[in-house]
Amino acid sequence: MRSHTTGVDSGDVVLFSDYEDGGAMWTGRGQRERRRHIRFSETYLEPPTVQLSPSLWDLDATTVMRADISAEAVTKSGFDMVFRTWGDTRVARMRISWIAIGHLSDEGDWDVE
Template identity: 75%
Template sequence: MKKLRSSFVGVDSGDVVLFTDFEDGGEMWTGRGQRERRRRIKFSEPYRKIPTVQLSPSLWDMDAATVLRADIVAEAVTENGFDMVFRTWGDTRVARIRISWTAIGEILDDGDWDLY
């Protein structure tokens, strides 16, 4: 459990279209080639410490003729942002995906200052 010592808690969020491979015959739609997409997401302002980040699909456009397989994860989370990562494998065909994210954590207070 993450315990926040500050009364200054920040919640930042967004909704990102990660790719639309069906439009141009991209690798996620054809089922061949690179089976991972990632995008660096920057928070609207830095957190005091590394926040908790939650991801969820908000648009899931998949080919119904194949098995649906996906892994969605936040990697390389820092006080300033994170990498949004979507992976699939096998014969899964993904036309497009949009991912919602929420970050919750301690934010800086006007009384916080760093001497170094």
């Protein structure tokens, strides 16, 4: 890793709030999914490493918590933040923090063709 060209980008995103309007994550059953495309503030030289973690989860206490959070379709310019649940799990709200770490271009880099 070249420390002088390492870029770090991050954010905190409310992915959904289904309790307020009776959305599928709160009222539904079975397989459910929400996704949101996130754009990086700068373009990386290659797809960066992306880490996700829940920063707020508001779940019904009477059902089993089943959840899968992942970064999919990671490119140099962004990724898809994906939340999945299944069964009788009821999720009122979900906020997810993310961080991306990867190589950025440097003014001193040469591009020889």
